Amino acid sequence: xxxxxxxxxxxxxxxxxxxxxxxxxxxxxxxxxxxxxxxxxxxxxxxxxxxxxxxxxxxxxxxxxxxxxxxxxxxxxxxxxxxxxxxxxxxxxxxxxxxxxxxxxxxxxxxxxxxxxxxxxxxxxxxxxxxxxxxxxxxxxxxxxxxxxxxxxxxxxxxxxxxxxxxxxxxxxxxxxxxxxxxxxxxxx
Amino acid sequence: xxxxxxxxxxxxxxxxxxxxxxxxxxxxxxxxxxxxxxxxxxxxxxxxxxxxxxxxxxxxxxxxxxxxxxxxxxxxxxxxxxxxxxxxxxxxxxxxxxxxxxxxxxxxxxxxxxxxxxxxxxxxxxxxxxxxxxxxxxxxxxxxxxxxxxxxxxxxxxxxxxxxxxxxxxxxxxxxxxxxxxxxxxxxx
DNA sequence: CTCAACATGTAAAAGGTTACATGATTTT
DNA sequence: AAAATCATGTAACCTTTTACATGTTGAG
Numbered sequence: 001x002x003x004x005x006x007x008x009x010x011x012x013x014x015x016x017x018x019x020x021x022x023x024x025x026x027x028x029x030x031x032x033x034x035x036x037x038x039x040x041x042x043x044x045x046x047x048x049x050x051x052x053x054x055x056x057x058x059x060x061x062x063x064x065x066x067x068x069x070x071x072x073x074x075x076x077x078x079x080x081x082x083x084x085x086x087x088x089x090x091x092x093x094x095x096x097x098x099x100x101x102x103x104x105x106x107x108x109x110x111x112x113x114x115x116x117x118x119x120x121x122x123x124x125x126x127x128x129x130x131x132x133x134x135x136x137x138x139x140x141x142x143x144x145x146x147x148x149x150x151x152x153x154x155x156x157x158x159x160x161x162x163x164x165x166x167x168x169x170x171x172x173x174x175x176x177x178x179x180x181x182x183x184x185x186x187x188x189x
Numbered sequence: 190x191x192x193x194x195x196x197x198x199x200x201x202x203x204x205x206x207x208x209x210x211x212x213x214x215x216x217x218x219x220x221x222x223x224x225x226x227x228x229x230x231x232x233x234x235x236x237x238x239x240x241x242x243x244x245x246x247x248x249x250x251x252x253x254x255x256x257x258x259x260x261x262x263x264x265x266x267x268x269x270x271x272x273x274x275x276x277x278x279x280x281x282x283x284x285x286x287x288x289x290x291x292x293x294x295x296x297x298x299x300x301x302x303x304x305x306x307x308x309x310x311x312x313x314x315x316x317x318x319x320x321x322x323x324x325x326x327x328x329x330x331x332x333x334x335x336x337x338x339x340x341x342x343x344x345x346x347x348x349x350x351x352x353x354x355x356x357x358x359x360x361x362x363x364x365x366x367x368x369x370x371x372x373x374x375x376x377x378x
Numbered sequence: 379c380t381c382a383a384c385a386t387g388t389a390a391a392a393g394g395t396t397a398c399a400t401g402a403t404t405t406t
Numbered sequence: 407a408a409a410a411t412c413a414t415g416t417a418a419c420c421t422t423t424t425a426c427a428t429g430t431t432g433a434g
């Protein structure tokens with residue numbers, strides 16, 4: 001049941017509405033968890049019912065009203081409790097890897113196209129995470145920021161997201177190059 | 190519905206029993222998907238019902254009998270069809286990252302301990318994947334194997350698994366070091 | 379005038395985890 | 407004698423995804 005803890009962790013540093021949370025989770029800006037809008041609205045309702053977050057109505061003139069949520073003391077205690085539990089290992093679970101596993105039996109052209117597309121997607125995330133990191137650390141050097149900064153949790157998870165997407169990009173490019181090479185080699189036979 | 194395709198992909202190069210598949214998926218040796226034994230037995234039953242795999246009973250003296258499964262032509266066609274569909278992007282979803290996101294609000298000692306444990310786990314997988322890769326390529330150089338080898342799909346996915354676990358290990362070690370440094374810095378204040 | 383963004387949900391279906399169940403053999 | 411490995415499942419529960427539903431405002 002880690003979605004609720006992911007939501008709590010996301011709300012620690014800023015008050016957000018369900019819609020704003022959606023943006024963070026949905027677009028993968030949250031580099032530690034992913035969730036659909038529907039899940040987030042439902043989870044916020046449950047969290048408020050259980051007293052782990054409180055919402056306050058914000059009346060807006062030009063936009064529909066919204067509810068901003070923040071973590072309560074009970075919510076923080078719940079996060080502390082969660083942190084003390086053993087974490088489950090995380091596994092890769094990826095459609096594209098399934099397809100590459102079957103590379104010797106399926107059409108190479110399709111695979112190359114999908115690997116290329118994924119590499120571009122990963123590169124876009126690399127750029128995004130790079131910008132986010134720069135914003136978070138401001139004009140400080142990374143080393144200095146990590147040693148003395150006040151809010152390093154989100155920075156550390158963003159670093160993991162960056163490394164993950166770099167790994168994705170590099171592997172996709174490499175795998176696509178290997179498959180292209182083999183296409184060329186086959187023609188030469 | 191990619192579990193079924195993951196099973197098909199895993200059965201492409203060798204005939205396996207449900208139990209043997211379990212070993213591959215359960216322990217994370219399968220670096221492209223993860224699943225519980227119960228899921229695999231259920232999926233094999235469905236796949237056989239749908240004619241995508243066939244099982245044959247192997248009578249054993251000293252061990253309980255087992256059923257070995259292999260992919261049928263219809264199964265291969267289904268994999269081909271799956272490969273031609275757009276792949277969904279994969280996201281990180283990790284308890285430990287949720288905890289690190291909350292690093293500024295929860296106990297650092299607990300986090301350091303969990304990061305250290307995870308780094309060791311990742312290192313064990315790095316070693317395992319390294320051994321698997323060596324076994325797959327035999328005495329050939331990697332470049333030569335990838336260009337001319339017959340079975341490179343599993344090799345490519347294993348490379349991704351290796352890079353992923355290296356990334357995990359490096360990040361865990363870095364994050365733990367950052368948190369330790371800050372503990373030291375706090376004492377000096 | 380149409381499309382994107384703001385804002386929040388409900389309900390059904392699919393997928394995944396956990397607990398329960400059984401029973402033989404080999405290793406420690 | 408106990409624990410690990412081989413071998414296969416069922417059932418209940420929890421989580422996630424997909425489809426449906428509604429209404430306003432600002433930009434092109």
